[in-house]
Amino acid sequence: MDSLDILMKLIVVESDFLGPNLKEPFFANLSFRELLKNLLITGKSEEIDSEDGTIDNFLILEFQESYYNKFWDIRFFFFNELKSILEEDQFNPESTTTNTTSPSQQQLFYSNILTLFKPTAPYDPTTVDPKTKLLPKSPPQPTLTSTPPAQSQNTKQFNANFEKTWLKLLNLPLTPQQYKTTLLILHKRLIPYLNNPTKLMDFLTESYNQGLQTKDISISILALNGLWELMRAYNLEYPDFFIKLYAILTPQLLHLSYKSRFLRLLDLFMTSTHLSSAMVASFIKRLARLCLTCPPAGIISVIPFIYNLLKRHPTCMLLIHAPEELENGGAGYVDPFDEDEKDPAKTNALESSIWELECMMGHYHPNVASLAKILGQKFNKYSYNIEDFLDWNYSKLLETELGKKFKGELTLEFERWDSLIGGGAEVVDGESESAGNGDGVNSTYLKGFEY
């Protein structure tokens, strides 16, 4: 750490005095590059945080705190030099040299950068002068060296470097956590600083597919978010969009904390009334299937969603109301839904029914059960506001329950049990007097266990 300090001071001194001319602004590029090169491969891969892919490397943290966050020129030259570093052979996956670093080292490298980059934005894009693309003069950005080169004030130059660097960086083999973190910061930290954000498309598509392949749909959901952003703003076309969307509907979905993010997007994608009803029906059927094993929060968000879909696509009402089959006697009816079919247009979901949601009318949570009952009532409401139902979780549910007023009734179990927990038969056999009471006394509340 001390050596880091000393090195940085040396760089300052070099920039100040070793320039071609004392008055001319200069930054000690080469020394800084060497420093970065060594700095960024420090740390151990065990230190990478399993949660968000950042690293707990004290050198990096120190560098970030004392230099990176404070001084603009360091930030500028950081990306400038990083570009050059990445252009070197060892990070080029195609290079045949033996010098190539292993993927784990590259991941380490990436997490170092991620750690540096994640907490703060490089600069505030709102203060940049739109014409000259120069940073504002008035509150001068603190610089480490006394006379940084003029080009460092140009955000365009910075953005160009930044873009190249990131595109290179994103090509590195990343861990799922790093993917997630990158995707999470994509909107705030990356896209505003890119000259041409469409170049990110490759990365997003890649991560979307990768999420589907590794069955880790949270990556896909996050990538979907970015993709949507690009589609909306830059008219990006995406083939097989709905098939891939359908693939995201896996059993994990409703257990994830990203489910609300996904459902919001899905709601957006399903807004169109021109979607084929077969496809919409597949989505509904699949979501209903997922409800069978998911926590109440998931069901709460899915039911109004399905209600809205049904309202928007009235042909899909066949999913909850198909009287023709009943008129035919109903015998020999086989659920035609093909759950293994990948294409939502070909699942035959329209001829099926969502029995799963009917089951939810018998859900243990009274509110969920009554919510499920809206499917059996008249569809009078125009639509439900999805937002009201998305952000539920156990603690919220519990809070509502505990907030209820005590109105004097606290009903008790009227069956009396002889014992709370018992081993089963051995206790029961002594029980002859209670047998004649007709009380239905099961002597043990919970059988099969003992203390």
Next chain:
Amino acid sequence: MAGSQLKQLKASLKAAGLTGQTNIKKKGKKHSRKTPNETRKDDKLEKLAKIREQFNPFDVKVTRNKRADAIAKKTAVGKPGISKQAGEEARKADWDRKMSKKNKVGGLRDRRLGENDSSLTAEEKALERFTKERQRLASKASLYNLDDDDDDAGLTHFGQSLSMGFTGTDDQSDHGDIEEADDDDGEDFFGKKRKITDLPEEPQRKKTKAEVMKEVIAKSKYYKHERQKLQENIMEQVTSLDEDFGDVMSDLRGVKAPKTNGIQPKSEADIKYDMKVKEVALDRRAAPADRTKTAEELAKERQDQLAKMEADRLRRMQGDDAEDGEQRGDADDLDGDFWAGDSENEEDGFRIKDSDDEAAGEGDESGDEADDKPSARDRSDGKPATITIGGKVITLKGHSSSIGKCPSTLDELLALTEGVSYDEVIPIIRKVFQTYQPRMGAGNKEKIGVFLCVLVKYILHLGDAEFKEEERENYTLLIEYISKIIRDVAEKYPDELLAEFRSQITSIQQRIETRDPLEYPKKSDLIFYTVVGRTFSTSDMYHLVVTPTLILIGETLEYLSPDKYPTHLFSGVYLCALYLQYQRLSKRLMPEAINFMERAFLALIPEPEKLGNYESLATRVRQPKRTKHSLKSTTSLPSDLKPLRISNWSVSTQPQLANLLAELVSILDESSSLIFKDKSSFIEISKPFITIMKHLVIYHASTPSIPNLLSKLNNLARIAQQDRVPLTLQSHRAIAIPTYVPRFEENFNPDRKSYDPDRTRQEISKLRHQIKQERKQNMREIRKDAQFEAREQIKRKKKEYEEYHSKMARIINSIQTEEGHDKNVYEREKRARKGKK
């Protein structure tokens, strides 16, 4: 007809033969002459009336209907004037009939004071009646009232009036009365004599009413006077007797009483008799209600009570939130049971039997303020108390240590039970309950409420406590005892318990939030969920404790990772079993439990990587991997289920895991037949389990439960497949779309009133319309009647007023005439006298 009105009139008169030449003799119409003149005259009038009517356009009213006019229909012509007249006449007739009958026919006439005066309140009425009553009494009692105008009762001499005729103003009848009243002619007073002598001259004339009344009054007064005299006599005698009484008494005292030796010793028979009398007097009257109920009646009563409770439970299960007061009443019913200690519902399970009787207990507890001195009872009686749990009778050792004060915190209770073995804690708790029985002192109820919460904490504390193997039985007993107590006393302390359970739920939730496998789950949490299930009605749709607990269980099952921690695996299996118990009646679905069971299976089954058809699993899309709890393929399942011990929940040996798997299989078995079976998506629910079972059968075909379960699941799925029909959730009436364009009727017909295709509905609407019309008509009639009556009354009043005034005028007139006449007479007299002079 053309021309002006006048011309028309002329023409029509002429046409009727009323103008122009009358009595035209028409040839060949001779017979018409025979018609008498009278009828001819009538004919003429009739004709005239007709013509008049014809020329008065305001007497007829034609209802115009634009649609009907268009198709030239017959229009209704009404004669409002005439019909009004007719109505008026009918009413008049009615009215007259009513008036002639008034006050003459029918009914009672209520002549009570103020009864018809609505302006008086009940109190005022009563007051008025009272004053009237008093006045009446007062007037009766006014015999000696000097102001009384009734002078007959005035001065008398030997009952005879002293008024001697020359009370000149008295009219004749008065004397007649007196003459009637005393008919002995012995003493002749002057006036009377004269009167009597007068009498024969006159014929026996009929007495006037006033005379009769006077007579009656006089008679009654006479009799009254007689009675008073008698009364006076009696009173006099009584007073004299009273005065003499003292003398008599003194005489009596003077007489020596015959000597007796005090109270005579009662004979045996007397004593017996007295005893009998006393007994009979003191004996309680036979109470007819206290019949001993027969066994059948008792059973029936119990059955009824159970049926009622079951009905209540069902209602709550459906979620109809009706009355709660009844429930409270229920709780009150059971009030005494716990304290009495020997009620019937204690009998069937777990009983605290006090070997000494109730009275002794009362005596002991009455001295509760001196609770620091050890209870005399516990030591004095040799027989120790016993407790029955599940058929086992446990004799409690006499625990004689004192209880300082009611423990209000867990620490206090822990301090109290420190160093005491588990089996000795029960007497301590019992002692607390006995000492602080609510009926034994003010504030005890609150103390016990607090103590109950402490017990809840204590049982959870116990749940976490480690215990030695030899203490197992006592430990079990203690927990059973406390949970039993909580359940029984819960009825009386809903508020305290609710607060306590809620705080426990919150603390558990907080521990879950930490996501620390050491913090959660704990053994005490399992105990907590079980206690909740035993105490509260878990089948309710809404329950203030059970619903949050279910949420917690759900969250726990979602959070547990059975493939990583053995404790998680164990608690999950435990909670699944508990879930089954919770929902045994209401059969509600818990997706988390399904999810967990599948995950637990996947964590436990041997060689999960060989599991075929993993896509059908509901929880994962990847081939499951071997976990650290995966059974070895050689491990065999236990043939009979041994109870799993909570105390060694962290053990992850092969037999334990095999046990868990066997338990899981039995839970799945039970839950599929109990809960999943009736669900419409049983196929979807059971599919992953069938896959897993197929896999398990490969390894454990010899264990009967697994192939059995597999075939059962397959059968159920087949049946479900057969029964499966598409949903018809929207089978209610179609929602109407509002239209704002008038409806076009295809076969429009102005005669048709309704186009409703439904015959019955049409009938109904027709009837409804008729009713409405009738109602309107009747209202109109009633209003007209009322107006008529008002008019008539005014008329009558006016008439009366007029009559009165004319009468008065007449009277005045006559008086004036008389006066004038007299004056004339006077004048004449005066003139005559003057003339004389």
